[in-house]
Amino acid sequence: MAVQISICRKTIHELSQQIDSKTRKLQKELPKNEFERKLDSISKICLNLSHTLASRQCHKLKRDNVTQRVKSSGETQLETSKRTRSRRFRRKEIQTACNTTKSAVVTIDCQLSAGETNLLSKGLNFCPKPRQVNAQKLSLDLNLFYRRLRLREFFADENGNNTTQETNDLHSNFKPKSSWNPPKAHCAPLESFISAIEEDVKTHTSAPDFRDNLNKTERQAIHELRKRDDIVIKPADKGSAIVAMGKQFYREEANRLLGNPQHYKLLILIHSRNHTKREKSHPKDSL
Structure with missing residues (x-):
């Protein structure tokens, strides 16, 4: 940039010398009145050209993010700033469904505050971000998840099917759960996957900044909805609306x-298939 500026200055100086020599030559050859008239016309043309060049220069400097500063000595200094990257084909911004779509909240025989309405409009599948992470509970849940993965891999056959046989014992649900863990070095890809999950969890839980996905009123609305026992919140049968009803209205409607005798019939005693099997096989237990 500096080299180009010096070349331009040199060219301008040479042109100015040529203009001065031409002007003196015309002054000698032409009469005084005609010379002044042509000199005025030439000055007007030069003024128009200077304005055009100045506007073009400002446009180029603005396009290239170049700032022009004047020094105390009168010289101009050009400073370039970082130019923003321009894309011919810009990427489309992908927004999550929880940020773009909001469910309609319908209230029946109850009243909701603005914070409660905004909270319910996020949907029943919305997950508020916890302010503090319970490290002990998180570690326990992760260990249980790793154990389930290792058990499935340990008892799987070549086709990937689970080889554990389910017993038909009626009292199998009352047996104590096993706490046996498969060996860790049994499957290397699975262990690498588990270690990657552990590293990912550590990086996310150790982050110092906390960005809440709820504002103050919506966070307060969570505690208010927990305390309320006079409403029933259900998803609508059709659409993505959320229906908040009074509990008394909900019971009366149910x-x-x-x-209605056209659709429902009152039964005195209900016997399920499992219940009858247990009574036949264990008559003493049913007493």
Whole structure:
């Protein structure tokens, strides 16, 4: 840039010398009135050209993010700033569904505050970000998850099917759960996957900054909805709306639907298939 500026200055100096020599030559050859008239026309043309060049220069400096500063000596200094990257084809911004779509909240026989309405509009599958992470609970859940993965891999056959046989014992649900863990070095890819999960969890839990996905009123609305026992919140049968109803209205509507004899019939005693099997096989236990 500095070399180009010096070349331009040199060229301008040479042109100015040529203009001065031409002007003196015309002054000698032409009469005084005609010379002044042509000199005025030439000065107007030069003024228009200077304005055009100045506007073009400002446009180029603005395009290239170049700032022009004047020194105390009168010289101009050009400073370039970092130019933003321009893309011919810009990437489309991908937004998550929780940020783009909001569910409609319908209230029936109840009242909700603005914070509660905004919170429910995020949907019933919305997960608030916890302010503090319980490290002990997180470690316990991760260990249980790793154990389930190792058990599935340990008892799987060549086709990937689980070889554990389910017993038909009626009292199998009352047996104590096993705490046996498969050996860790049994499957190297699985262990590398588990170690990658551990590193990923450490990096996310050790981050110092906390960015809440709820504002103050929505965070307060969570505690208020937990305390309220006079409403029932259900998803709508059709669409993505959330319905908040009064508990008394919900019970009356349920009793009205169940009390319709055209669709429902009152049974005195209900016997399920499993219940009858248990009574036949263990008559003493049913007493």
